[in-house]
Amino acid sequence: MSLPRLLFLLLLLLPVLEIYLLIQVGGVIGAIPTIALVVFTAVLGALLLRHQGLAVLQRVQQLTQQGEAPTAAMLEGVVILLSGAMLLLPGFLTDALGLLGLVPPLRQALVAALLRRGLPRRPPPGGPAARPRRGPATLEGQYTREDD
Template identity: 50%
Template structure:
């Protein structure tokens, strides 16, 4: 857990700052700021449209009595992708875009399913009940 938090709070911001500085040197400071704002706006729009699509699919699967496995994973990907796109920086924007676009979500969902299945089979998944 410490490694993940270290990555999130130390390494990612340093990488983002380095990329922002390098892009700023090439295209200029104001253009870099404008580009970051543009990608954040695009990310918010994409998250909204993809979120609606996933929500409709989730409702359809539930109304048909099917378990919403893929729709739930899509929802998690869209949520994380939207958060990453709203975070200032270019590296997080690329990761967020990958999570938001349906064709690139397919391999990510496959990896997530394997990870969840492995955790369930080992018994390392903790479920809290009331």
């Protein structure tokens, strides 16, 4: 299945699933407690997001100062960013996924799995892979210097 099709299905089914879960939980505990629980998870997530994000930022800066590549730490920052976005969406499924992304051991395991699998690499647009080199890399020509 192509990525655009998968994203389309996700954007279509996720809100339906979230509404279903909100209705089911609201039927069990009531409307006001359900709303309070959604707000509580958002506030808790925002606090965790701030704490975890600052910790990862400090680790990136420390690794950079030591001359090491902060690849894993930067990927953790991306996971934290996506987790924070999920916490902003109302609903229990996205809140649960967002909170899971903010748990350091789970986040580090996800990043390690991504690094083991390997990230897709694309050449930069207009880079050497985009246009084959023909002829010498040096330009030949003449110039004259004209002084006043």
